[in-house]
Amino acid sequence: MYQYTEFDRLFVRSRAAQFRDQLNRNLAGQLSDDEFRPLRLQNGWYVQRHAPMFRIAVPYGELSARQLRGLAGIAREFDRGYGHFTTRQNLQFNWIPLTRSADAMDALAAVDMHGIQTSGNCIRNITSDAFAGIAPDEVIDPRPYIEILRQWSTLHPEFAFLPRKFKIAVTGATEDRAAIGWHDIGLHLRRNDAGEIGFKVLAGGGMGRTPVIATTMREFVPWQQVLLFIEAIVRIYNRYGRRDNMYKARIKILVKAEGQKFIDAVNTEFANILEHDVGGTEHLIPQAEFDRVAASFRLPEGVVETTEAAPPQTDVEPAYARWLQRNVHAHRLAGHRAVTLSLKRPGQAPGDVTAEQMEAAAALADRYSHGELRVTHDQNLVLPWVRQRDLHALWQAAREASFATPNIGLLTDMIACPGGDFCALANARSIPVAAAITERFSDLDELYDIGDIDLHISGCINSCGHHHSGHIGVLGVDKDGAEWYQITLGGSDGSTLSGHAVPGKVIGPSFAADEVPDVIEAVVDTYRTRRAANEHFIDTVRRVGLDPFKTSANGVRRSTATAHAA
């Protein structure tokens, strides 16, 4: 993984010093809360229901065991002993008092981490495929390119106050596991017919109130020019994106409104940068810089392809067999596997980890994965460098540490935002809904029979729980001060299983909180009745349409029936 240089370290410490100055001015009454707000947001400090939330960047989801231990230390020293992994591969703390924020930033800087641009109307932390660098279907490892993009976007002076937040996702594999169509900019690394490396560039995707799938800007931008092409897109957005209405300020609205004119403007701007600007070509990425950064992403020392025979996977304990089936993934290196540590288990919110669990995961990473981990978009952890022969021992150790729930990709491996329990924006709580569904579907045989399914839960229309892209989406809405939930079906993140990225469709009026598990069950039962042989949930929904699901979902209305009758 990327190794910080002394400059990188100094830069992060400088940012902490700058923030401390701003914090001190705020505490001394020289900087108003309103004016401090955008400054703290750009460092990840987001005032929540109970305390500021501190969102920490995990660039493209790569995390070392040492960093995870550092995070555990912060959880203990500054927070209430736990954190929450997000759909954007970041980590959030919930209980750090603002007066201690600068100290927490220093502690973070000590393990080469920061919260820069994890919030605010700027280019956010860049996300990627959690299996980058290890997936068998990878064409080009995206990590060096993303690191160069990360550095370029960090404290970019022209793009610190965009109309709205700006999210970039990158993949280098055949399958899109980074949901690039749902991002403000989506980048797909590919080779052209001449074998040269470049990016297919999409722009204008996003969730929120108006879900939009990104539009292709260019089929191929040579990798050397990608910073300039992105600069062109972001500049057009900075100049012409709407600022009069927060709900219409994302780039998706501009792209949708302008269509081809937007693409033309980007192309003209790109040509102008290259041909007319003083120093316009300075940001062409030189081979030497690529090589310098790529050197960080060589195989960890000691990782070599092995031809050792795979250990038996049949005739093993059923629980182990299940774990092998769901939590263990193919690897590009022979003799190796990637293993998901499930953060979806009864008794804890999806993505939540205690300080002890962080340390346990760090220990597993040290013992089995060369000290490296990944945070996934589905809010789990992955050990990327596991030897095949270690799988059984790892399974036992993961089980001890509560990470071995064999549910990856299944209904209980759901995505959920922190919701109304923590978030000041939320209309409704997510965690109790997630807990009720987890409890309802606690039978593994049943879960396996239901098979692959994406259940995504957001506590409000800001869509942090990506409800639009769930095969089943649950969206918290507020009606007369009560919590209600809108259910959508048929959404897709763009993965192979789910098909082209598309938002799900609403199946009717919202449901009361206590009806949600029944609705999910009714919808799932409809699938089980209607499915063809070996047909996944999403495919059945597409084939039979929404009506049978609506009928069964309406059949479980109790509180809503009463409310509507009254």
Added chain:
Amino acid sequence: MRFIETRRNPWRTVSGEDGPVVDLQPAPNLLLDLAQWHAFRAQWPNGMAVGVALGNDVDVEELAPDLPRLSLVALSFPKWVDGRAYSQARLLRTRYRFTGEIRATGEVLVDMLPLLQRTGFDAVVLRADQSQDAARRALGFFPGHYQGDVQDRQPLFAKPEGTADALVKKAVPEFVSAGEGI
């Protein structure tokens, strides 16, 4: 970065009490709005210092042909979190090679200074309640940056080898003296 104090500011705007001024006479150091400039540019004497104040929703391209005649372009921040003027300044400098003064006006806060400096502004009118000391301090936190900007066009990766290390040594003096006792 120059800090413009209102009482020492030689530039005067021209505005009538009831709408646009019709009897404007060219005089040195007038800061005109775009409409005024368009109305008078044909008869504006060559060599007489003139500035134009642009709204942040104006395309700087409109001003490009006139830039050699202007001493000052004032760009505004109606709200400090509205970042359009950063792009305007950047374009004025790098695309249209404007060498006169680019001044930030409106809601200009201390913490914008690094961004202003790096996108090509060289003068600011701070909002009245802002501290110049804090503004100067705001310019000094970083040893360097990753991406190039108007002030320093080269990104860190395009600079000669060893630049990043040199920046670290400059910023952290103990690194320099380390080893002196050996």
